[in-house]
Amino acid sequence: DTAVSQTPKYLVTQMGNDKSIKCEQNLGHDTMYWYKQDSKKFLKIMFSYNNKELIINETVPNRFSPKSPDKAHLNLHINSLELGDSAVYFCASSQGFSWTMGAEHTDTQYFGPGTRLTVL
Amino acid sequence: DQQVKQNSPSLSVQEGRISILNCDYTNSMFDYFLWYKKYPAEGPTFLISISSIKDKNEDGRFTVFLNKSAKHLSLHIVPSQPGDSAVYFCAASVPYGTYKYIFGTGTRLKVLA
Numbered sequence: 001d002t003a004v005s006q007t008p009k010y011l012v013t014q015m016g017n018d019k020s021i022k023c024e025q026n027l028g029h030d031t032m033y034w035y036k037q038d039s040k041k042f043l044k045i046m047f048s049y050n051n052k053e054l055i056i057n058e059t060v061p062n063r064f065s066p067k068s069p070d071k072a073h074l075n076l077h078i079n080s081l082e083l084g085d086s087a088v089y090f091c092a093s094s095q096g097f098s099w100t101m102g103a104e105h106t107d108t109q110y111f112g113p114g115t116r117l118t119v120l
Numbered sequence: 121d122q123q124v125k126q127n128s129p130s131l132s133v134q135e136g137r138i139s140i141l142n143c144d145y146t147n148s149m150f151d152y153f154l155w156y157k158k159y160p161a162e163g164p165t166f167l168i169s170i171s172s173i174k175d176k177n178e179d180g181r182f183t184v185f186l187n188k189s190a191k192h193l194s195l196h197i198v199p200s201q202p203g204d205s206a207v208y209f210c211a212a213s214v215p216y217g218t219y220k221y222i223f224g225t226g227t228r229l230k231v232l233a
Contacts, residue, residue, distance in 0.1 A: 106171060
């Protein structure tokens with residue numbers, strides 16, 4: 001049973017196209033994330049959703065739009081693809097909860113296998 | 121500004137010996153630290169974590185040490201096995217309403233048989 005799954009695994013497309021990457025988790029988690037791993041292998045958060053509500057939105061171009069139809073799914077839509085969008089995109093999920101002073105933080109994120117996007 | 125740094129891009133260790141991977145951070149607000157292992161063409165796999173209220177956590181062959189005064193984190197693998205060969209990422213979490221992870225750039229570990 002795959003805990004966090006992504007489709008497609010590979011995506012090759014032309015500049016200017018619009019594409020989507022889908023993510024599903026069967027862990028019963030409340031929070032889901034999108035990360036981008038660039039050519040330098042740097043893994044950086046893009047978005048985070050908690051119970052379908054956007055809670056983290058890093059400095060990402062407006063061409064990227066996450067959509068969460070329910071808490072088990074978080075899809076990533078990319079419009080007008082550019083060469084610099086070529087990267088590996090990872091979805092992740094965690095139980096998630098709000099920070100409380102003095103409480104021990106143990107929220108662990110679990111990652112999907114990644115989608116390698118190549119823009120030509 | 122790289123808040124989480126893994127200064128060694130690669131490390132080679134003989135099978136059976138100890139592997140020590142290091143990670144330094146700059147933000148004193150980080151309160152949870154994790155190590156992930158990543159094989160090629162796969163997603164990062166959670167390995168072990170430690171809360172900032174502790175200085176050591178052990179799970180089988182893997183031990184993570186946290187030195188808050190030095191803002192330093194290390195992962196010890198004893199004994200190292202060829203299957204441990206992978207890229208290891210450290211991550212630190214900062215409270216952000218919910219939690220936000222900052223990742224290091226990774227260290228490629230090669231365990232030689």
